[in-house]
Amino acid sequence: MRLIRTKAVVAGLGLALSLVACGDAGSDSEGADVEVKEDAASEFDDGTRMKELADAGKVKIGVKFDQPGLGFKDAADDIPTGFDVEMAKILAADLGIAEDEVEWIETISDNREPFLQDGTVDLVLASYSINEERRAVVGQAGPYLVTGQQLLVPEDSDVESTDDLQGKEVCSVTGSTSLDNAEAEGMKPVGFDTYSECVEKVLDGTVEAMTTDGTILAGYAAQNEGELKVVGEEFSEENIGVGYSKDHPEMCQWIVDTITQAHEDGLYDDAFKATLGPSGVDTPELPEMDACES
Secondary structure, three states, rough: OOOOOOOHHHHHHHHHHHHHOOOOOOOOOOOOOOOOOHHHHHOOOOOHHHHHHHHHHOEEEOOOOOOOOOOOOOOOOOEEEEEHHHHHHHHHHHOOHHHHHHHEEEHHHHHHHHHHHHHHEEEEEEEEEHHHHHHOOOOOEEEEEEEEEEEEEOOOOOOHHHHHHHOOEEEEEOOHHHHHHHHHHHHHEEEEHHHHHHHHHHHOOOOOOEEEEEEHHHHHHHOOOOEEEEEOOOOOOOOEEEEOOOOOOHHHHHHHHHHHHHHHHHHHHHHHHHHHOOOOOOOOOOOOOOOOOO
């Protein structure tokens, strides 16, 4: 499979996210109006994982619980919110499964592959960057979103780019590509188990900055308005996709086709506007998705 690099999408999304960071990250939105397909099981071939899930009427989906705008859940929520969650709802609905029938499982960066390999989850939509190392052990379909890595710093920080953080400690989550990218840029990466923990270390001055996808940082900037800000140009391109088990390669084309149809039907646009686009900035075009292996 090839990895698609879409500069225009990254640039457009960066503008949208910089505006989102100044307002509500969409965590209180009800999301897009996704119609659950009736008699979905009849549309899938026997022996496919989609048929099995549709027949069972259950699916386990791994998402983040600590990323405002992408995947967020607190004690008062029954269902997580965010753009990744909206994409997951679209896939579940195509299986004939409503959002309240999905088993939403918190999935951190370091356990996404293990959860897919051992069957803890059927799908992962958790700011899951596509790369060849991951595709060696699990399936990844997409990308359905392209973003770039930036920096989250205190509001009163003088940091403007990676040049200002040479040899200084910046944090991200263990198991993410962000740590490697930070080291390649001359920074000293420090890993934590969750993004929330990393944010706290920036707020209390333990580390100079946090670094990861701009989508994630914008949500935290909005959640901590007046205390944190997103700075710098994107210094990586992250292709966000859907994870599935290599035991079920037939899921790849189904995922691609379902998301493509959602874009054509306007659901993709609705999902973005409800979560990452409350500023009114136009939704980025759906990136060209990678061809699935036959």
